[in-house]
Amino acid sequence: MAGDGTRSFGVLTEMSGFLLSMAQAHVYRMDEQLEALEGLSTAQLSVLTVIHENPGIRHGEVAEMLVIKLAYMTKLLKGFESSGWVERQSDPADRRAIHLSLTPEGKAVVGRTLPRLLAHDAERPNGLTPREIGQLKRLLTKYLGLPERDEG
Template structure:
């Protein structure tokens, strides 16, 4: 371990060199996620909500009666985490769970009237922070970025990836 006197004699570094990480897709995805989350939390100040939670509410709004398992699979949320999130939404009065008679193992999700109002009230804040501010990207670049990210995150058939 270096002594404090060694640290004091070390040259001052003006910038951290990435040394190979500049080509890491994972690094750039993580930095982009952090920027997106910062903008989300700026737009949702005072609202106890996370980006993934709004996505779940939005998709229930768009797909009334969606099965909880299907939604968890589509958003790649672990079943236990999804159950916890849905229970929280139920406690808040935003979501109603229905177990269909034809498949007692399934859970279908619906927004309550309050949940629908909440989701629609925050729609502009959720979608607006990306659609109104392209963060230095042109509209064409935003479209290209979304297309590339969709391609990157879509599993390839037959590979399990």
């Protein structure tokens, strides 16, 4: 922060939105150096993971789950297809829809990189104790309306 050490955020730090944005920036900054993902970004790996977890999921469903714009999903999926990681299958009952699944190569990529990201996430430096990290994850899960996972 430099200067005289008295720099202040004022009331910004009273807003959950500001704090979440700053925390995300912190995560982004830590993750950008991560070379264990074979060139994948965390966002890309999230998409592959969701397809892996939900074989046959539709294009638009993935976009909605991950809050990614449909128009941008199209671009991402094109890349995954040309990498040979994702297959599309059009629905015979509704031929507008496209169902997605991972190829064996796609599954292998997720199998290699996702555990590395998990480990990295658990070790990413922050000011919290392991117990507090657990609290934070529980609160964020509820914040987002996601189903709770019963931790060990």
